[in-house]
Amino acid sequence: MPADGGADRRLLAGWGRTPATAADVVTPRRAAEVGTAVAGADRRGLVARGLGRSYGDAAQNAGGTVVDMTGLVGLRAFDGDSGLATVAAGTSIDALLRALVPLGWFVPVTPGTRFVTVGGAVAADVHGKNHHHDGSIARHVTQLRLDTPLGARTVAPDRDADVFWATAGGMGLTGVVTEVTLRLLAIRTSLVRVDTERADDLDDLMARMVAGDARYRYSVAWIDCVTRGRSLGRAVLTRGDHAEPDDLPAKRRRPGRGDLLGYDPHVRLAAPGWMPSGLVRPLTARLLNEAWFRKSPRSRHGELHSIPSFFHPLDGVRDWNRMYGVRGFVQYQFVVPPAAGEVVRTALERLTAARCPSVLAVVKRFGDATPGHLSFPRPGWTLALDLPVGPPALPGLLDELDELVVAAGGRVYLAKDSRLRPELVAAMYPRLDEWREICARLDPDGVVQSDLSRRLGLRPDARPERPRRRRDGSARGASVRPVGPARA
Amino acid sequence: MRDGLGTVSSVLVLGGGSDIGLAIARRLAAPRRGRVVLAGRDPHRLHEPAEALRAAGAGTVETALFDADDTDTHPGAIDALFAGGDLDVAVLAAGVLGDQEAAERDPRVAVDVLHTNFTGCASAALCVARRLRAQGHGTLVVLSSVAGERVRRSNFVYGASKAGLDGFALALGDSLVGSGARVVVVRPGFVTTKMTAGRAAVPFSSTAEEVAAAVDAAIRRGREVVWVPAVLRPVMVVLRHLPRALFRRLPL
Ligand SMILES: Cc1cc2nc3c(=O)[nH]c(=O)nc-3n(C[C@H](O)[C@H](O)[C@H](O)COP(=O)(O)OP(=O)(O)OC[C@H]3O[C@@H](n4cnc5c(N)ncnc54)[C@H](O)[C@@H]3O)c2cc1C
Ligand SMILES: NC(=O)c1ccc[n+]([C@@H]2O[C@H](COP(=O)([O-])OP(=O)(O)OC[C@H]3O[C@@H](n4cnc5c(N)ncnc54)[C@H](OP(=O)(O)O)[C@@H]3O)[C@@H](O)[C@H]2O)c1
Numbered sequence: 001m002p003a004d005g006g007a008d009r010r011l012l013a014g015w016g017r018t019p020a021t022a023a024d025v026v027t028p029r030r031a032a033e034v035g036t037a038v039a040g041a042d043r044r045g046l047v048a049r050g051l052g053r054s055y056g057d058a059a060q061n062a063g064g065t066v067v068d069m070t071g072l073v074g075l076r077a078f079d080g081d082s083g084l085a086t087v088a089a090g091t092s093i094d095a096l097l098r099a100l101v102p103l104g105w106f107v108p109v110t111p112g113t114r115f116v117t118v119g120g121a122v123a124a125d126v127h128g129k130n131h132h133h134d135g136s137i138a139r140h141v142t143q144l145r146l147d148t149p150l151g152a153r154t155v156a157p158d159r160d161a162d163v164f165w166a167t168a169g170g171m172g173l174t175g176v177v178t179e180v181t182l183r184l185l186a187i188r189t190s191l192v193r194v195d196t197e198r199a200d201d202l203d204d205l206m207a208r209m210v211a212g213d214a215r216y217r218y219s220v221a222w223i224d225c226v227t228r229g230r231s232l233g234r235a236v237l238t239r240g241d242h243a244e245p246d247d248l249p250a251k252r253r254r255p256g257r258g259d260l261l262g263y264d265p266h267v268r269l270a271a272p273g274w275m276p277s278g279l280v281r282p283l284t285a286r287l288l289n290e291a292w293f294r295k296s297p298r299s300r301h302g303e304l305h306s307i308p309s310f311f312h313p314l315d316g317v318r319d320w321n322r323m324y325g326v327r328g329f330v331q332y333q334f335v336v337p338p339a340a341g342e343v344v345r346t347a348l349e350r351l352t353a354a355r356c357p358s359v360l361a362v363v364k365r366f367g368d369a370t371p372g373h374l375s376f377p378r379p380g381w382t383l384a385l386d387l388p389v390g391p392p393a394l395p396g397l398l399d400e401l402d403e404l405v406v407a408a409g410g411r412v413y414l415a416k417d418s419r420l421r422p423e424l425v426a427a428m429y430p431r432l433d434e435w436r437e438i439c440a441r442l443d444p445d446g447v448v449q450s451d452l453s454r455r456l457g458l459r460p461d462a463r464p465e466r467p468r469r470r471r472d473g474s475a476r477g478a479s480v481r482p483v484g485p486a487r488a
Numbered sequence: 489m490r491d492g493l494g495t496v497s498s499v500l501v502l503g504g505g506s507d508i509g510l511a512i513a514r515r516l517a518a519p520r521r522g523r524v525v526l527a528g529r530d531p532h533r534l535h536e537p538a539e540a541l542r543a544a545g546a547g548t549v550e551t552a553l554f555d556a557d558d559t560d561t562h563p564g565a566i567d568a569l570f571a572g573g574d575l576d577v578a579v580l581a582a583g584v585l586g587d588q589e590a591a592e593r594d595p596r597v598a599v600d601v602l603h604t605n606f607t608g609c610a611s612a613a614l615c616v617a618r619r620l621r622a623q624g625h626g627t628l629v630v631l632s633s634v635a636g637e638r639v640r641r642s643n644f645v646y647g648a649s650k651a652g653l654d655g656f657a658l659a660l661g662d663s664l665v666g667s668g669a670r671v672v673v674v675r676p677g678f679v680t681t682k683m684t685a686g687r688a689a690v691p692f693s694s695t696a697e698e699v700a701a702a703v704d705a706a707i708r709r710g711r712e713v714v715w716v717p718a719v720l721r722p723v724m725v726v727l728r729h730l731p732r733a734l735f736r737r738l739p740l
Contacts, residue, residue: 019625020668022625022667057489061624062623062625063668064624417492454489
């Protein structure tokens with residue numbers, strides 16, 4: 001970042017805490033400053049970063065500029081009739097929920113953590129437990145403000161639709177989103193009515209999900225992925241919907257007896273910073289899985305949960321990612337078509353056989369895809385696994401699973417990836433070339449880049465040593481730039 | 489980029505004909521069809537190893553000119569090597585064993601060894617470090633030696649050159665903390681390569697492939713010092729603390 005001198009060289013890593021890289025971080029407070037940053041980025045380009053909850057290297061840009069969007073926050077406009085809210089892209093879902101739940105509104109889609117920005121959620125086209133019912137977040141976005149190297153523009157599903165859909169799921173590589181207009185969901189209470197059941201094995205689980213998911217807005221299964229053999233895939237399935245006032249016990253409904261829309265998230269525990277490296281080892285993974293399974297009810301109906309406990313259970317432990325120790329962990333999440341559920345079984349079998357058990361394994365059914373070129377969700381089964389780095393067999397095993405996923409017509413989630421082989425991206429995302437053309441049009445000099453895009457070669461037109469044009473089209477020399485933290 | 493599991497995709501070898509350097513390049517780059525750049529003082533002689541790397545699975549292999557002795561050319565030459573794209577790992581493998589007896593007779597022989605192994609390598613390491621700092625990531629692997637851990641009477645010219653380089657590289661690594669770049673210092677014992685051809689193997693000897701495996705593991709685990717074989721670390725702790733009168737008389 002030239003001129004304003006506001007850049008600060010910092011090491012950045014993703015949520016998985018795997019290798020960090022250094023970049024010059026700028027933190028704009030106003031949308032206009034984003035434009036300045038985009039225009040001023042040099043040869044190593046720039047990318048936006050939200051709250052850094054992507055697991056891998058999507059929000060990093062080694063040696064270049066990273067635009068920290070968390071300084072650009074706030075509700076810009078809200079229409080209480082239509083539920084349309086316009087928010088600054090750095091606003092977190094946490095902040096939105098605090099402001100909107102008491103007014104009777106909920107975000108249309110939330111990932112498993114509320115500590116993500118709206119911009120980051122759009123860039124990954126995130127899905128929630130309601131994907132089978134409501135699709136991913138881009139379905140509920142009516143408009144975006146996007147800053148590109150050739151200038152800022154407003155895009156929508158019916159206005160520059162190709163740019164809109166290249167951006168939704170485009171991992172920040174079309175430019176910086178500064179503002180998002182979302183259609184919110186009206187709720188009448190801040191509680192969720194939840195049904196819980198246990199499934200004995202994977203077939204049982206999938207059958208229950210196929211038969212019953214349509215009755216629920218939200219559905220997700222936690223799999224005990226340490227168990228082998230016949231009960232492989234035994235699981236706890238939780239499904240539910242926002243509670244209506246009638247679902248609440250009579251005494252809570254009486255006027256004056258507490259607010260139906262009360263919302264009070266608070267982080268209860270913090271994982272201590274001294275947590276020994278590798279606390280989560282195969283043995284502890286086994287114990288955790290066993291304990292969780294045993295404590296879950298065989299079957300329970302109509303239980304009332306708070307929003308944080310149902311949607312964001314992991315947020316109750318701050319910095320829980322530290323538990324995996326200094327070497328960090330990778331998250332492996334893939335989706336395969338409805339008929340390829342066997343890949344889920346094979347993945348679980350191979351990981352347990354190779355003694356790489358996951359601490360968290362989540363299965364969900366996806367509904368319809370959005371037209372996003374690089375959007376991850378498509379109809380079928382998705383499995384997400386947290387895998388501590390360390391077992392020597394892990395890299396090769398995940399490479400093998402990638403092959404199965406590709407052969408089944410599936411893909412892995414780029415927001416969670418940190419280790420995919422570049423040559424598989426095009427097979428997983430068949431519209432990659434179409435997306436690349438849109439990027440090249442928006443950013444002919446390949447200014448928008450990230451560690452993810454370099455590692456996977458997502459934008460082959462972006463070369464490190466390329467000179468770039470200014471916004472007025474004149475060329476700028478590839479002068480050698482001084483290296484170091486403070487550049488005037 | 490080094491990925492989340494520590495796998496890298498591009499490797500530069502300075503002293504590109506080095507058996508150890510080539511083994512490291514093969515180990516790191518071949519499984520993922522990565523990119524390798526071999527830089528040495530005679531690029532023609534690098535065609536054959538380049539071909540072998542391709543056959544072993546490397547995606548692209550380029551060759552280039554790099555002379556450790558010609559320090560004036562280092563900044564330009566190394567900038568040019570990085571111009572073709574980021575390099576995840578740079579291996580500094582250039583080195584000569586030298587002839588100890590000749591060096592004791594003719595100081596100019598000693599100066600040549602010191603110039604290549606210490607001065608030339610230090611200069612190249614600084615140029616690489618500057619590029620790694622600018623790209624915000626990457627690992628410089630420096631081939632030191634147990635010979636530098638406690639310099640012995642029988643090869644003190646080589647040993648002193650490695651002792652100097654070792655200390656230089658460790659502190660260079662310290663200077664890079666926070667930059668995204670790192671230095672890994674490798675201290676092999678006797679390795680059976682061209683450099684040691686014709687010499688009788690000694691205890692704790694290893695192969696170039698074993699050195700490569702140890703370097704791979706160090707990169708994945710974020711280790712900064714590697715002994716090959718690992719047992720040399722405790723062995724050298726003992727040797728380092730022997731009284732000089734005793735150390736002098738050991739048949740090392
Ligand atoms: C505990 C946990 C649970 C999760 N559960 C889910 C889940 O259920 N479903 C799901 O889909 N994902 C889930 N995720 C992943 C997470 O939702 C996504 O990675 C999301 O993108 C993170 O948002 P962020 O604000 O932290 O963005 P970052 O991680 O900082 O960035 C992610 C990407 O968005 C881009 N980006 C960020 N802001 C902008 C902007 N303003 N303009 C343009 N691009 C931008 C970045 O360049 C990067 O490519 C989970 C993550 C965690 C840690
Ligand atoms: N082998 C061992 O027992 C052992 C033990 C500990 C440490 N090491 C160290 O490991 C490194 C690699 O050694 P190796 O065993 O692989 O030996 P090697 O095969 O002989 O490799 C040494 C390489 O250095 C190159 N070189 C020498 N002077 C150079 C210069 N001025 N400029 C550029 N390149 C130059 C040589 O190139 P040419 O082909 O042009 O001569 C040769 O390719 C060396 O630093 C060595 O000191 C080796």
